[in-house]
Amino acid sequence: MIESFSIRGVEFRNRVLVASGTFGYGDEVKDLVDVNELGGICTKSLSWKPRDGNPPRRIVETPSGMLNSIGLANIGVHAFIEEKLPYLRTLNTAIIANIAASSIQEYCDVLNLLEQQEGIAGYEINISCPNVKEGGLNFGTNCDMTRQITARLRPLTQKPLIMKLTPNVTHISEFARAVEEAGADAVSVINTLIGMAVDIRARKPKLSTVTGGLSGPAIKPIALAKVYEVAQVVKIPIIGIGGIMTAEDAVEFLLVGASAVQIGTANFIDPATGVKVADGLRAFAETQGLSDVGQLVRAMESNIQFSVIQSWL
Amino acid sequence: MIESFSIRGVEFRNRVLVASGTFGYGDEVKDLVDVNELGGICTKSLSWKPRDGNPPRRIVETPSGMLNSIGLANIGVHAFIEEKLPYLRTLNTAIIANIAASSIQEYCDVLNLLEQQEGIAGYEINISCPNVKEGGLNFGTNCDMTRQITARLRPLTQKPLIMKLTPNVTHISEFARAVEEAGADAVSVINTLIGMAVDIRARKPKLSTVTGGLSGPAIKPIALAKVYEVAQVVKIPIIGIGGIMTAEDAVEFLLVGASAVQIGTANFIDPATGVKVADGLRAFAETQGLSDVGQLVRAMESNIQFSVIQSWL
Amino acid sequence: MSNQHAPIIQTIVKVVDRREIVDGIFNLILQAPEIAYRSAPGQFINIRCGEGCVPLLRRPFSISRVDGELIELMFNVIGHGTRMLSSKRTEDTLDVLGPLGVPFGIAGDYETALLVGGGLGIAPFPFLTDFLLKQKKEIVTFVGARTGRQISERHMTNVHVATDDGTRGLRGTVVDLLKKYLSGKPSKRHKIFGCGPTQMLKALSELASASSVDCELSLEGDMACGMGICQGCPVERADGKKKYALVCTEGPTFNSNDIILR
Amino acid sequence: MSNQHAPIIQTIVKVVDRREIVDGIFNLILQAPEIAYRSAPGQFINIRCGEGCVPLLRRPFSISRVDGELIELMFNVIGHGTRMLSSKRTEDTLDVLGPLGVPFGIAGDYETALLVGGGLGIAPFPFLTDFLLKQKKEIVTFVGARTGRQISERHMTNVHVATDDGTRGLRGTVVDLLKKYLSGKPSKRHKIFGCGPTQMLKALSELASASSVDCELSLEGDMACGMGICQGCPVERADGKKKYALVCTEGPTFNSNDIILR
Numbered sequence A, B: 001m002i003e004s005f006s007i008r009g010v011e012f013r014n015r016v017l018v019a020s021g022t023f024g025y026g027d028e029v030k031d032l033v034d035v036n037e038l039g040g041i042c043t044k045s046l047s048w049k050p051r052d053g054n055p056p057r058r059i060v061e062t063p064s065g066m067l068n069s070i071g072l073a074n075i076g077v078h079a080f081i082e083e084k085l086p087y088l089r090t091l092n093t094a095i096i097a098n099i100a101a102s103s104i105q106e107y108c109d110v111l112n113l114l115e116q117q118e119g120i121a122g123y124e125i126n127i128s129c130p131n132v133k134e135g136g137l138n139f140g141t142n143c144d145m146t147r148q149i150t151a152r153l154r155p156l157t158q159k160p161l162i163m164k165l166t167p168n169v170t171h172i173s174e175f176a177r178a179v180e181e182a183g184a185d186a187v188s189v190i191n192t193l194i195g196m197a198v199d200i201r202a203r204k205p206k207l208s209t210v211t212g213g214l215s216g217p218a219i220k221p222i223a224l225a226k227v228y229e230v231a232q233v234v235k236i237p238i239i240g241i242g243g244i245m246t247a248e249d250a251v252e253f254l255l256v257g258a259s260a261v262q263i264g265t266a267n268f269i270d271p272a273t274g275v276k277v278a279d280g281l282r283a284f285a286e287t288q289g290l291s292d293v294g295q296l297v298r299a300m301e302s303n304i305q306f307s308v309i310q311s312w313l
Numbered sequence C, D: 001m002s003n004q005h006a007p008i009i010q011t012i013v014k015v016v017d018r019r020e021i022v023d024g025i026f027n028l029i030l031q032a033p034e035i036a037y038r039s040a041p042g043q044f045i046n047i048r049c050g051e052g053c054v055p056l057l058r059r060p061f062s063i064s065r066v067d068g069e070l071i072e073l074m075f076n077v078i079g080h081g082t083r084m085l086s087s088k089r090t091e092d093t094l095d096v097l098g099p100l101g102v103p104f105g106i107a108g109d110y111e112t113a114l115l116v117g118g119g120l121g122i123a124p125f126p127f128l129t130d131f132l133l134k135q136k137k138e139i140v141t142f143v144g145a146r147t148g149r150q151i152s153e154r155h156m157t158n159v160h161v162a163t164d165d166g167t168r169g170l171r172g173t174v175v176d177l178l179k180k181y182l183s184g185k186p187s188k189r190h191k192i193f194g195c196g197p198t199q200m201l202k203a204l205s206e207l208a209s210a211s212s213v214d215c216e217l218s219l220e221g222d223m224a225c226g227m228g229i230c231q232g233c234p235v236e237r238a239d240g241k242k243k244y245a246l247v248c249t250e251g252p253t254f255n256s257n258d259i260i261l262r
């Protein structure tokens, strides 16, 4: 059974990665998971300086989902290089450095610094970040900004450049097309959806920042529709993300157009989910008589035209 | 305890309505629910001609939610007037006619015809519909179109004109502002989110139309954030919708800015949910020492600025 | 295809018993007097299997038998909802809506009712059998299953069996079995009552019309509400008036001539 | 505030017993040898309460007592997760991660340990009591609850009680009770171990520093992962180096001087 796939010449041992922010820096749960069985590890988003993150409360459970407002707490790219990368280099899985920033220059600086290091297979760019120059407007909800970030980063590296799109836009496919044109090698779809919850007795938002990002099984139907929408317009690989708990969930993402998937929230429940999903994908492909898990990619049959914008809801 | 509220002079006996498409035409479950205890009934969306709706499969359950692709199956406005309105007129609750259409002219025609009838308290306009002139592009995802529909309908009636917004846009507040400027009396927030599900063995979308609308508790955090976003920019009443199952859920919506709520999917599980939520709201207001349920509206305290677009997710 | 509105009741009922009758098939007995007294064979109830959001929607089940105040269900474990039901214990309570839907049309001048069930499609037959026996009809029952261990004859009469793997009765489908039985018999003396997977019902419907036997079918399908308010359960109509009928309120039983199965 | 990494184990454990010890407070006894042998007082385990998506995340519980291969939990029903736990039966299994977090710092030249628990904050005290007795420490335990019926003294020693409604012991808070006890006693001979709601811990921490008594606190807080991978459980640090510590891996126990409660 062939399980591997590649992006810009970098081979991933299988099609299941762990999502940024949901697997720490890869060393926290090494006793619990054989991380070398993963297709890859996306690090927590790295910014130039360390970030403390948001005040508590940062986590709220919702029906079949959770809200988070971590505020991209991270140790910063320098500490990452010194404290985390040496261990990550010893692993036999693809390390994807996820980068977050509040200016285009910061994205470039972080990537440039990481370019000088050994052991990083590629970059995933988190554009669900406030652009300080624009009064905090989210980069990722502005198609031009998204294109610019991609275009500025592209010449800085020969490694895979993966743009991670936000679902909080009207037509995510426009953003996918823009980053493909600007030279991205792949898109990750999706980051969290904006949501909130209220403590009705205290009459206060439960999260310190009022709103936060919704993830988990609750969002899987939305994530699938977003991946499907993107798959109609781009040729570059799509990495499907959103509420994946089982191999069956992952198959859904492959069928609608994802070349690989990432496991997010499920890691909090069982950090071995990624490994189990990879095993399950292999088993499923076997029962389907396939020789390559990749044969599931874009293999959904549908005789009707894509209907996201055309249906009566 | 004061429970009533009003929109453009029309009084609603309490702040809990049932949502369009989830309570039929109000007569199907009359044995099970004392509909006169509801603040109002939004009818299934009415179009000029009857609509058969989409082929099966129309319903898929998802984690804490459901997808539907009904395709606005409805008996058409003429049959509604003849067969349903006479019964609805006998009720002691506000009847809101929900209108769907595939052209601006059709919206106007349906509304004009209903204007000639007795017994309708107001209109809710479903703009999550394909605009046939624009190749099926959804009216509700185009801010200009949304404004135009509102502006064209406004002069046709002196009754409450409630625009029902779709959440499938980047900044729903822009749409809310547009319809307020164009003369809408209230906004309903939100309609369903686009989602999908795949039958992995058949390798086919589960819904006949590939994608459908996601509703239920899974979307409540998103709906709350949308209502909150809208509440920052408009003064007209907001009717909060999305995943409400209990009075506590309804309180969350009031606190973030809704003047009233609608119960959707929960009616399928228990058609008396609306009545129970109204009872629960009254009881909650009592325990909080209030004299008017309306004192909960916009009563959330938050010392931080609205952060939908500014937060690091 | 009638549009009658039986009064629907929402009630909390007590679990009287739950047992596994044959491999993987469960019986759940509920004390539900208001529903028991008003229901007829072919109707169903809609059960809230748990309290939380998963499963979110109610789950529909045919009323398998009525015994005084008790109603009996027959089901197998498919997913979350049925798993929760299968672990219910005596004295547990369930929130139930019913009776729902239109009963089997049992009228007609037939003498012998042919009950044809595939898999859990036999669920409504015990109730139907009791009813038809009271009407002095003769009954022949045809039961199909994947394998012999999954066959239950409980409260059915004159049972013929077909299994996919041939471990009991005819190796083949239940429709094959019926075809064999029908060949050479005068058609006007029969009426078919069929229930099971859609593909089986389609074959059954074709056989019925080829042999000019009147045929009632009970359909399954995805339902959100079970009471006509969501429009989620269409089946194509054979007449041209409207394109679809609703399985929950205009069915789940239909005369095979009134609908088109795909 | 140590950053030690005890090896975490993910394991399926068997429920040995579940009982309601006092009004609304449950004991759950699990056969979890790998965890039992490696854990120390103040640590916790993270339990998957059901199989589905609701509740989605694991729920953290202090290890209340260890007895050979068995670990004991003490909890009350708050929401979905604890309701599911309260209905577990002998022979049911649970998916558990543990031991998690940093144990109470029991070092110090104190003679008397003052265990101060509000509500379910007493949960870790039976384990802590066993441990301290082995270290030949004297123990005085202070237990606060809303009402007398909710007081359990199981596996605790030398228990003083305060209740909000005065139905047992002092009418007032458990911190008031401790204050009364401490007045006039030489501070260096004591060490406080506190666990309970944040506002109580805040008051306790202020009392401890006012009376110069060393004080260890065990915090609660919302956790998504319990193992340091989500950054969801910050508590403010007192030193300036970093703004926050993680309750799950750097706590849940902290010396009161190391953190700032709000």
Ligand SMILES: Cc1cc2nc3c(=O)[nH]c(=O)nc-3n(C[C@H](O)[C@H](O)[C@H](O)COP(=O)(O)OP(=O)(O)OC[C@H]3O[C@@H](n4cnc5c(N)ncnc54)[C@H](O)[C@@H]3O)c2cc1C
Pocket: B061, C044, C055, C059, C060, C061, C062, C063, C073, C074, C075, C076, C077, C078, C079, C080, C081, C082, C083, C120, C123, C124, C219, C220, C221, C222, C223, C252
């Ligand atoms: C009117 C009516 C009467 C019914 N009577 C009975 C009965 O008496 N006994 C009985 O056992 N069942 C009966 N069913 C079917 C029963 O409702 C489903 O088996 C049940 O809803 C499954 O719920 P679940 O939560 O266990 O599975 P889910 O989690 O809802 O489903 C698990 C998987 O199975 C698929 N699935 C769901 N239902 C079916 C189905 N019917 N056939 C094939 N795949 C399905 C789903 O798409 C999903 O992928 C009836 C259905 C209807 C509409």
Ligand SMILES: Cc1cc2nc3c(=O)[nH]c(=O)nc-3n(C[C@H](O)[C@H](O)[C@H](O)COP(=O)(O)OP(=O)(O)OC[C@H]3O[C@@H](n4cnc5c(N)ncnc54)[C@H](O)[C@@H]3O)c2cc1C
Pocket: A061, D044, D055, D059, D060, D061, D062, D063, D073, D074, D075, D076, D077, D078, D079, D080, D081, D082, D083, D120, D123, D124, D219, D220, D221, D222, D223, D252
């Ligand atoms: C390290 C640690 C150790 C713990 N040890 C114990 C223990 O030994 N015994 C015990 O009973 N509990 C303990 N808790 C608390 C316990 O984890 C929660 O009570 C439990 O998660 C509630 O889950 P639920 O699904 O029943 O409620 P949920 O549905 O999650 O919560 C219901 C409501 O209660 C609120 N809520 C949740 N947790 C708390 C809380 N701790 N305080 C106040 N409100 C809350 C929620 O915001 C929600 O509104 C501990 C917590 C931590 C972090």
Ligand SMILES: Cc1cc2nc3c(=O)[nH]c(=O)nc-3n(C[C@H](O)[C@H](O)[C@H](O)COP(=O)(O)O)c2cc1C
Pocket: A019, A020, A021, A022, A044, A045, A068, A070, A072, A098, A126, A164, A190, A191, A192, A214, A215, A216, A217, A219, A241, A242, A243, A244, A262, A263, A264, A265, A266, B313, D224, D230, D232
């Ligand atoms: C607690 C938490 C922290 C996250 N942090 C990041 C992050 O730092 N960078 C990023 O790009 N995405 C982050 N994400 C988003 C996830 O990588 C993923 O896109 C999202 O959670 C959807 O997938 P899921 O439903 O499987 O969790 C975070 C998600 C969660 C729940």
Ligand SMILES: Cc1cc2nc3c(=O)[nH]c(=O)nc-3n(C[C@H](O)[C@H](O)[C@H](O)COP(=O)(O)O)c2cc1C
Pocket: A313, B019, B020, B021, B022, B044, B045, B068, B070, B072, B098, B126, B164, B190, B191, B192, B214, B215, B216, B217, B219, B241, B242, B243, B244, B262, B263, B264, B265, B266, C224, C230, C232
């Ligand atoms: C089966 C179904 C049918 C619906 N039909 C309509 C409709 O005809 N017109 C409309 O404006 N909204 C329709 N809606 C949307 C609901 O009115 C509501 O906005 C949405 O479901 C979110 O609320 P909920 O989560 O409480 O269901 C429908 C929703 C469902 C689930």
Ligand code: FES
Pocket: C222, C223, C224, C225, C226, C227, C228, C229, C230, C231, C232, C233, C246, C247, C248, C249
């Ligand atoms: S299931 Fe809702 S109309 Fe039939």
Ligand code: FES
Pocket: D222, D223, D224, D225, D226, D227, D228, D229, D230, D231, D232, D233, D246, D247, D248, D249
């Ligand atoms: S709970 Fe996840 S880091 Fe502490």
